[in-house]
Amino acid sequence: MTVTTAVTRSADPPRTRVERLADFADSRFGAATAVKAGARKIFPDHWSFMLGEVALYSFVILILSGVFLTFWYVPSASLVEYEGPYEPLQGLVVSESYESTVNLSWDVRGGLFMRQVHHWAALIFVAATVVHMMRVFFTGAFRKPREMNWVIGVLLALLAIVEGFAGYSLPDDLLSGTGLRIASAIILAIPIVGSYLSFFVFGGEFPGEDFIPRLYTVHVLLVPGIMLALIAVHLFLVVLHKHTQYPGPGRTNQNVVGYPLLPVYVAKAGGFFFIVFGVVALMAATMQINPIWAYGPYDPSPITAGSQPDWYMGFLDGAVRTIPGWEVVLFGEWTLSLNILIPALVLPGLMTVVLVAYPWLEQWVTGDDREHHLLDRPRNVPTRTGLGVMALTFYALLWANGGNDIIAHFLNLSINDLTWFTRIALFVLPPLAFLVTKRICLGLQRRDREKVLHGRETGEVYRLATGEVLERHEPLSPEERWLLVQHDGYLPLEPGPATDANGVRRRGARLDGLRHRLSSFYFGDAVPPVTPHELAQAEAHHHALDGHGAAAGNGHPAVTRGGPPDDADGVLARDPSPAGVGSAPGHSGAAQSGEVREGGSTRA
Amino acid sequence: MSRIAPGGASQDEQSDASGRTVAVADAAGLPERFENPGLPEHRPRLADIDRKAARRAELSVAVMFLLSMVGTVVTIVGYFAFRLDEPTSGELAWSNRTIGLGLFLTIFFIGMGAVQWAKTLMPDHEQIEERHSVESTPETKSAAAGILREGVDDSGIRRRPLILGSLAGALALAPLPALVLLKDLGPNPGNKLRETLWGPGVRAIVDPTKTPLRPEEIQLGQIVHILPEQLGIEPDEGRTEGLEYLNEKAKAAAIVIRLEEGEVPAAARAGAYGGLVAYSKVCTHMGCSVALYEQVTHHLLCPCHQSTFDVLDNCRVIFGPAARALPQLPVGVDDEGYLVATEGFAEPVGPSFWERGDT
């Protein structure tokens, strides 16, 4: 007995081509659900959010141009005689990797262009990563729930630097080979295992024949693979958490204000990829980069003046140039090369640890573990901004010293003076930068207060009958004012009780003292935002000064805002919307001063 | 938990659909904090209200896309127009410039067109989307906890410590072969770092011309870059001669300088030949070639990190991050009058390593 089952047909068979395509995608992938959820997703709009995109798009450009290069580049240290068109190399015995790179440049149409695209894109990739990281830091976008994304970002930055170093060492030219020599010295300097590790990595002595092919695998397969995976997680988290947004009228911690993915961001963000690619292409078309034929093949004997790594390794080179010749020999047998270990291993290690740990450090000091989706204006977090500028100053000093011989040559200075300057400035300038930055932030915050309380200076000057000359101030609109008053005014953490209920010393009590001091450092000097009460007082003060109000032409227009009776510009809500907003009483505790607030997540 | 000052922000404040916030009024009837005024009024763009402006915008977008098409043509024409047949620098420059600028036009103006389109013509009304808390609801959390508990219980791992223990042991040991399998990446260093091709009677040859050297050919104030005579072959012949050419060169590169006989430092006199002193060229800091010789000051400078060595003081370090003096290569002449090494280096050349010690 056969059993037949009727095949169910969908209610409306698709007719047009578009409908058939949509049906294809939906019945196999459930595309309609994805479209419903995602196609009109809102993203906030600010140019500083594009910095991460510059990095992402540069990465794509690197992969595209890199694949092109792999079709011609030969990762081999075998020696061949150069027989190409570049005169100064003719007849020279060089490695195949060098020869294939020179041929890529001189024999393959578009080859030189692609090499230059690849190298310019690499420099821009790391630069964009750094600038993006700075934006995330100064606006506090690394706070909960985005701490792990910050960690992934730091890892991506480190991997990008390693990847770049590996990439420009592949052609085996004089300049990058010198860099590899320095890398082998760093490995040699590692205590106990250094010489073994160096021989494993290079397959024997330096330079050996194994390193270029191994570097190729690292550069083309390993690191890009890891980076792709990390970038995927990085972007997934951005979608999961939704992008942060700058504070402003209409923007709260519970919403995202912006434009939909389709069509605005498909056009803008998609278009921006082509713009980034276009800028890189323009640079590759007009400006020469990494002319390896001119450097010559790597040979351990010759060397060029101006031996520097690419810019993103510059801070390490500068650190190595700054440090004095500290070397310790233990018991006459074991050599500890502090002059290499400190700048080349300890320093970047410490920097990484501090960067990775910072979100949790700040959370511990401030006690703020709420979800944050609104960004900080840097002036409203003066200590964090100051610390960031301090770190950048330190970094910039090391970076500059990496090029001290070029600077000396072009500015007629002495490399010895520059090195000594850096040695001292490394300890003097960063704290100075911190103080100056913090003061500037506090000054800007005070100016914001002034603007809210007294309005914007219009530049219009008028004269009273009594001879007094005054300037008319225009009060801020509610939208303008909101940006200047929306931030939190924090107070430092108080230490908890020293003993618990039974009189026993509470665990963590000692750390509390440190936490209180750090918290005071972090939040002391805080400039609180203006409250409606203060504004009303200021306006009352203006009226008192007037005597005759607007009629006297003293420049202060009749106050139309402030107290409850006259609410022309909506300081108070007209009525709470019934759409699941919840009522005020739930927050009565918040308005009272002096209460310790429970941290917690927000509910939409 | 931070204490928030009077008038501090309450990020837990509810907001309505337009982003305006509600807060409690204080005793005077004023709210504690200012409230979010909600989205500002939408200002239309020129292209939204003026039909002609919209047409102009549309035209500008089309022009950009057109420029992209022009670029494609330029790229393809340029590719075929400039053949790279033993090109001169100038010919290569033209090929690069044309293909490059063509591709720039192609790519850049697709992007510019798309962005201009979005900016001027696509609707720019700001829209609002609600965020959901990242944290799950308590119900979901307890449900998840229950599921996990159930799953772990089903696995029985808690009730069977033997499984747990042996599993932990297996997982802990499993990665070890990964380390061991990499052992054949390279040989052990052995004595390699302490040996160079220099030895008694090894002739010096000029780098890179590979000719032998006589002391009288070197004038006062001259520096000659030298290699041991075994490296007088082409690099690719190294294999047949039984040596790794570049590896040996990396250790054996040396320099010979002529000083006045009276200037030769006491510590170097034994290895000097008249006023000629020879030293390793491999920087004791990180291995770059210490090749910059200042004839008047008698200083040797390494270009990588500016370590400076004083030849008049047996190449002691006088500035920079290097810690050790350059090892001296004792020199003399053989019976044909050519410059030779009388001994090898008395200590390892180049960068320091853990086992180097004071020798």
Add this chain to the structure above:
Amino acid sequence: MTSLFRYRRHRLALPALLLAGLIVAGTGYAAVLPSAGATDRGPNEFTAEQIEDGRELFLANCATCHGLDAEGGTTDGDGKVSGPSLIGVGAASVDFQVGTGRMPLQASGPQAPERAPQFSLEETRALAAYVASLAPGPGIPEDRWLDPEQGDVAEGGEIFRTNCAMCHNFFGNGGALTEGKYAPAIDSEPVHTYEAMVTGPQNMPVFSDDVLTPEQKRDVIAFLEYAQAEPAPGGLSLGAIGPVSEGLIAWIVGIGGLVALAVWLGARAS
């Protein structure tokens, strides 16, 4: 002649006569005067007259620092000489230092910079003749060693990278030495390049003709000619000093340009 005589009262008659007179006097004088750089003489064959002229020039311009007998300037108590001895430096040294304007030294500093030459070619040769007459020393190179066309660019490149690039950079664009000294960018004439190699001016070491033969020096000159003359195939060379200028451009042009475009992208259209 009669036809010309008719124009004796022409207003241009006097200027024309003066011009004719000048031409006659000038060419006559030049024909009678012996030429300084006669082509039938080698570069290091000087006349007694040149040596004498050179001595006078020396006494007037150089003796204050280099001593009346060119044996070096007087010490000023702390062992420093105002100018080294020129005995044995040879015509090549003088031709280089004076020909590139380094000497006479205008101001003290870490080293003598290249400047516009302060003496004419003849005066320079005279000075060279005088110094060469004091003691044997490196001579001015013959023309055949200065022709880049005859040099091997590849050989020259190898020699340059081993012997010169560490101070002067891979393409001769210059580099820093210690204490504010520097190796300058090389854009001199082949004769001066040769002379610098053979005499080792100031802190530059000597490259004797025995070790670096005249053919090899010519190869170096050929390589430098190539490096300076050939356009950069990738576009603007950015100074050809390596990654420092490239990084600067990547930040200023690349990131700067992209940030500007991002700002434009995010800005409201009017």
